[in-house]
Amino acid sequence: ILVTPPQSALILTAAIVGAETTRAQTPHLPITARELADEAARCRDAGASVVHLHVRNPDGSPSQSRALFAEAIAAIHEKTDVIVQTSTGGAVGMGVDERAQPLLCSPEMATLNCGTLNFGDGIFDNTRPLIRDMAARIRAGGSVAELECYEVGHIHEALSLVAEGLLAEPLHFQFVLGVPGGIAAREDVLRFMITQIPQGATWGVAAVGRHQRPMTELAMQLGGHARVGLEDNIYLDKGVLAEGSAPLVARAAAFARSVGREVVEPDRARQLLGIRP
Ligand code: KMH
Ligand code: ZN
Numbered sequence: 001i002l003v004t005p006p007q008s009a010l011i012l013t014a015a016i017v018g019a020e021t022t023r024a025q026t027p028h029l030p031i032t033a034r035e036l037a038d039e040a041a042r043c044r045d046a047g048a049s050v051v052h053l054h055v056r057n058p059d060g061s062p063s064q065s066r067a068l069f070a071e072a073i074a075a076i077h078e079k080t081d082v083i084v085q086t087s088t089g090g091a092v093g094m095g096v097d098e099r100a101q102p103l104l105c106s107p108e109m110a111t112l113n114c115g116t117l118n119f120g121d122g123i124f125d126n127t128r129p130l131i132r133d134m135a136a137r138i139r140a141g142g143s144v145a146e147l148e149c150y151e152v153g154h155i156h157e158a159l160s161l162v163a164e165g166l167l168a169e170p171l172h173f174q175f176v177l178g179v180p181g182g183i184a185a186r187e188d189v190l191r192f193m194i195t196q197i198p199q200g201a202t203w204g205v206a207a208v209g210r211h212q213r214p215m216t217e218l219a220m221q222l223g224g225h226a227r228v229g230l231e232d233n234i235y236l237d238k239g240v241l242a243e244g245s246a247p248l249v250a251r252a253a254a255f256a257r258s259v260g261r262e263v264v265e266p267d268r269a270r271q272l273l274g275i276r277p
Contacts (some may be wrong), residue, residue: 018231037075047253085109118181185211227266
């Protein structure tokens with residue numbers, strides 16, 4: 001069923017905290033800068049070259065505060081050379097100025113969410129003007145964008161941004177599958193999404209909950225990159241909490257190697273993603 005990977009090098013991203021996962025759901029969620037840095041370092045050791053980063057207030061609630069991001073990024077860089085990719089999605093309901101705050105830290109990478117969708121019971125609002133505004137802010141901060149696509153139309157919107165001169169190639173797509181209200185986490189869906197991106201673009205898969213393992217493993221077999229971690233899924237196996245994101249990264253890395261992929265270090269990932277040192 002599978003395509004021979006055209007490209008052996010594989011980038012594993014660890015989504016270590018997110019905005020929705022709570023300590024009530026799992027005691028293994030990192031919250032403070034020190035916890036985030038420790039977790040980032042563990043994930044790096046397990047094979048991650050990118051950490052997708054959100055931050056939390058001390059009470060655990062989601063935040064996009066520049067100061068909290070600055071503290072977390074500094075703590076992470078003190079411990080490890082992993083690429084930090086800051087969220088510009090934040091949590092459902094946040095406005096653009098709040099969401100854009102981490103860009104003021106000039107992270108190496110940042111997400112660009114490419115369309116609005118129902119996100120669980122809320123609306124993840126990414127109007128076309130907001131997307132263009134955020135793309136400009138990402139550029140101004142000198143960050144490389146990762147294009148978060150929760151629907152096929154979001155891919156087409158990203159291509160419109162390229163046509164408008166608002167996005168520089170090479171493009172890095174993240175297909176986020178299985179969000180309640182978004183596109184389904186299914187093999188036929190992923191195969192179709194891959195056909196929609198231009199030559200030279202890279203792509204990866206993130207998938208929610210029980211879909212994380214099968215869909216990221218499929219992506220790795222199809223030549224894509226993969227994101228795992230507690231932002232998207234808290235379980236290692238049915239009913240067994242993952243003790244942080246690192247065990248999920250370690251399992252993904254082992255799978256990647258088992259299908260002939262080379263799990264890359266951060267500096268190689270920087271080259272592949274067009275991040276200038
Ligand atoms: N928390 C979600 C509503 C991103 O990081 O850019 C959006 C999100 C996407 O997590
Ligand atoms: Zn996120």
